[in-house]
Amino acid sequence: MLKAILAACADAGVDARDIDGFASYSNDRSDPVRLAAALGTHRLRSSTMQWGGGGGGCCAAAANGAAAIHAGMAECVVVYRGLAQGQFGRFGQVGGAAGGDATVSGDMAYQMPYGVLAPPQKFALCVQRTMHEHGIARSALRAIAMASNHHAQANPRAVMHGKPLTEERYDASRSIVEPLKLYDCCMENDDAAAVLLVSAERARGLVRTSQKDPAAYILGAASGADHRYGASPHNAPHYASANCSGVAADLYRMAGLGPSELGVVQSYENFTGGVVMALAEHGFFKPEEANAFLTTGNLLAPDGLLPLNTSGGNLAECYMHGFERVLEAVRQVRGTSTSQARRSDVALVIGGPMVAPASNLLLGTESTL
Amino acid sequence: MSALTSQLPPGLPAPVHETDDLSKPFWGGLREQRLCVQRCSHCQNWQFGLEWICHHCRAFDPAWVDAVPRGLIHSWERVWHPSHASLKHHDQPFAHALWQGQVLP
Numbered sequence: 125m126l127k128a129i130l131a132a133c134a135d136a137g138v139d140a141r142d143i144d145g146f147a148s149y150s151n152d153r154s155d156p157v158r159l160a161a162a163l164g165t166h167r168l169r170s171s172t173m174q175w176g177g178g179g180g181g182c183c184a185a186a187a188n189g190a191a192a193i194h195a196g197m198a199e200c201v202v203v204y205r206g207l208a209q210g211q212f213g214r215f216g217q218v219g220g221a222a223g224g225d226a227t228v229s230g231d232m233a234y235q236m237p238y239g240v241l242a243p244p245q246k247f248a249l250c251v252q253r254t255m256h257e258h259g260i261a262r263s264a265l266r267a268i269a270m271a272s273n274h275h276a277q278a279n280p281r282a283v284m285h286g287k288p289l290t291e292e293r294y295d296a297s298r299s300i301v302e303p304l305k306l307y308d309c310c311m312e313n314d315d316a317a318a319v320l321l322v323s324a325e326r327a328r329g330l331v332r333t334s335q336k337d338p339a340a341y342i343l344g345a346a347s348g349a350d351h352r353y354g355a356s357p358h359n360a361p362h363y364a365s366a367n368c369s370g371v372a373a374d375l376y377r378m379a380g381l382g383p384s385e386l387g388v389v390q391s392y393e394n395f396t397g398g399v400v401m402a403l404a405e406h407g408f409f410k411p412e413e414a415n416a417f418l419t420t421g422n423l424l425a426p427d428g429l430l431p432l433n434t435s436g437g438n439l440a441e442c443y444m445h446g447f448e449r450v451l452e453a454v455r456q457v458r459g460t461s462t463s464q465a466r467r468s469d470v471a472l473v474i475g476g477p478m479v480a481p482a483s484n485l486l487l488g489t490e491s492t493l
Numbered sequence: 494m495s496a497l498t499s500q501l502p503p504g505l506p507a508p509v510h511e512t513d514d515l516s517k518p519f520w521g522g523l524r525e526q527r528l529c530v531q532r533c534s535h536c537q538n539w540q541f542g543l544e545w546i547c548h549h550c551r552a553f554d555p556a557w558v559d560a561v562p563r564g565l566i567h568s569w570e571r572v573w574h575p576s577h578a579s580l581k582h583h584d585q586p587f588a589h590a591l592w593q594g595q596v597l598p
Contacts, residue, residue, distance in 0.1 A: 218577050225506050231542075233508035233516070237501050240589055242576035249591045253568035299586070302571040356542040358591055363567065 125154045125206040126162060128316040136320045137334030138200060143320075145170035145198030147189035149181025150445060154206055170198035174347065174483070176354075179392055179438075180367075180476020182446030184483035187345035189321045199322065205447040206316035216242045216312055234357040243394060244309055248301040250478050251397030254364040255303060258411035262303075264418035265396040266294050268432065269307040269439060271423035272393060276436030278462040283311060284440035291420075308396040310438035317447045319454065324493065340457040340487040343470065344379030346371040347483035354480035366401035366477035371484050376407075379470075379486045383407035386486075387467025388431045388456050390449030391474040393438045398477030403430075406474060406484070425463035434463040446475050453487045504579025516543050518557045528562045530594070531555035541594075560594055567593040 133140045140163045146156035147170070156171035170192035174181035182205065189201035209215065218224065218241040228236045240246060254260060273289035276282035289307060297306035322330065327339035353360045353367045360367075376382050383406055391399045400414050408430055409417040417429070425431035435441040435452035442448050453471035455461040461468070470488040501507060510516040522529035531540040531547075534556045538549035547555045568591040575581050 216576060224577075227509045228506035229509050229511040229516070233510075233520075237505050237508050238589065239502075239505070239572055239575075239577070239580060239587055244574070245570065245572055245576065245589070248570040249568045249589065252570055253591070256568070299571070299573040301574065302586075352548065355548075359542050363591075 125159070125204060125316045125318075128206070128318040129159070129163065129202050129204060132202060132318040132320045135336065136322075137330050137336050138320055138322070141165050143200050143202050144168060145172075145189060145192050145201030145321075147172045147174075147185045147192070147201055147203045148205055149174035149185040150178050150205070152205055153208070153212065154204065170201060174481070177347075177349075177476050177479040177481045177483070179394065179446040180479035180482045181347070182392065182450060182483065183345060183473050183475040183485035184347035184481060185447075186319065186321065186342070186450060186485050187347060187483065190342050190345065193321055193323055199326070201321045202318050203321060203447075203450075204316070204318040205445050207443070207445060208314050209312055210314060214312055216244070218242055231356040244301040244304055247395050247398065247478050248304050249358060250363060250365075251395060252303050254397060254401055254411075257364045258414065260397070260400055260411070261415045264400055264414050265303075265308055266291060267418045267420045267423055268393065268396040268399045269294055270420040271428075271431075272433045272437045272439035272441075273307070274420070274424055275434045275463040276440035279436050279441055280462070282436040282441040283313060284436060289440075304395050304397065307439070310394055311440075311443045313443050315442050315444045315448075317444045317451055319450060324490075328490070337458045337460060338490065340454040340471075341490060341493055342485065343381065343488045343492060344375040344377075344486040345484065346374035346378065347475075347481045348374070349480035349482065364401070366398055366405050367480055367482045368402045368405035368474065368477065368484070371482055372406040375472075375484045375486055379488075381470065381486065386430075386470055386472050388425070388434060388453075388465035389472045389474065390433055390435075390437065390452050391472075392446045392449065392476050393433065394477065394479075396439075399432075402474045402477040402482075403432075406472070425461070426466045431463070431465040434461050434465060449473050449475075450485065453485070457487050457489050502579055502583050505577060515545060519543060522557075522559075528560045529557045530560045532558045564592045564594040567591045 160168040172188040174184040189203045192198040276284040404411045422429040423432040453473045456468040456471040473485040475483040533547035535552040536550040571586045573586045
């Protein structure tokens with residue numbers, strides 16, 4: 125985590141001691157107080173944690189950090205996420221080698237004893253219902269997997285770089301939890317990532333003095349949950365949903381932009397089916413149009429209708445719990461992606477389909493302010 | 494706090510109510526072959542998941558009533574990849590159904 129923070133400081137031309145705010149999500153293990161002490165920061169002012177939603181907080185963490193700066197409660201906030209699943213527990217394995225506890229209570233009492241344990245088992249039910257209600261075809265899920273993997277082939281940082289996926293391999297892959305096949309599910313790996321937030325005025329000054337890459341500006345952000353989306357267990361009144369309707373409306377209102385003005389999207393793939401819903405709820409197509417819209421060709425940079433997950437994302441770049449896509453949106457706005465979209469003056473990030481809270485983030489070049 | 498274990502693969506945790514007792518009538522009801530859910534006695538709102546308050550009218554301590562154990566399959570899935578040590582040698586696949594209860598008077 126410290127290496128990622130220092131790399132972000134070097135990229136921005138900021139002295140790490142000037143960081144006065146920390147923002148993260150999903151109960152990240154790296155405590156801001158300890159980070160501040162380790163980095164020797166002059167003063168700790170803002171420390172915010174986005175509650176709930178797991179990776180769905182990846183954009184909200186950035187929004188919370190930006191809000192602290194906007195309110196004058198901090199001047200330089202680092203937004204970060206680190207994972208060391210090998211040592212501290214994998215999302216995809218439950219109970220450990222010994223089998224874990226003898227009893228379970230709360231939300232998981234309704235699920236775990238019957239084998240609804242890990243995220244694929246929780247979310248396949250939601251995906252299945254969505255496919256049923258809107259006639260979503262296998263080809264739509266496959267196109268999302270293909271796009272991520274295709275973009276990873278251009279990205280030397282990607283875990284799946286050099287391991288291209290074909291439609292035949294996707295179709296022949298084993299089921300994890302029907303309707304989700306192997307390549308519908310995100311990877312698991314350890315990593316750390318960070319972005320540094322300062323005011324727009326300070327960003328302009330930093331770029332001027334340090335001759336660094338241009339800054340990416342936050343045009344809009346939102347987080348939250350639709351009415352009783354989090355009612356447990358699996359009791360959301362609108363179940364076949366990514367929980368993005370509210371955050372999409374909020375983000376577009378804040379930014380003063382709509383989906384037709386966006387040329388590139390990073391949409392969190394815990395599972396491909398969630399991306400279908402998240403994109404529909406962000407207004408790129410109606411659910412009934414998903415099969416026609418979601419073809420591999422439409423989702424590829426540079427010239428597809430909507431280049432999607434241009435670094436490879438959770439499926440193929442690295443599983444940074446969604447934060448890798450915040451970095452990729454910065455690259456798109458700067459023009460430094462390995463799969464640059466034709467239109468990338470604004471870049472959307474969507475965090476966490478099918479969780480509560482979900483969140484999103486819209487970045488843009490200085491000229492879009 | 495005795496556990497429901499008889500129908501479960503050995504090694505998976507048994508469901509028990511939380512120490513605040515909120516879900517005690519639900520799990521206790523199952524042991525007596527009854528499916529108990531919350532129904533607000535003020536506004537007649539049905540509620541599951543369980544809370545201390547009715548989400549419709551905010552009255553506290555929703556009443557418990559027996560539900561008819563009949564319904565529609567709202568979604569389903571089939572699990573091929575075990576995620577728990579105790580399921581590694583269990584027959585695969587196994588299926589889950591998400592069940593939409595019928596609200597009958």
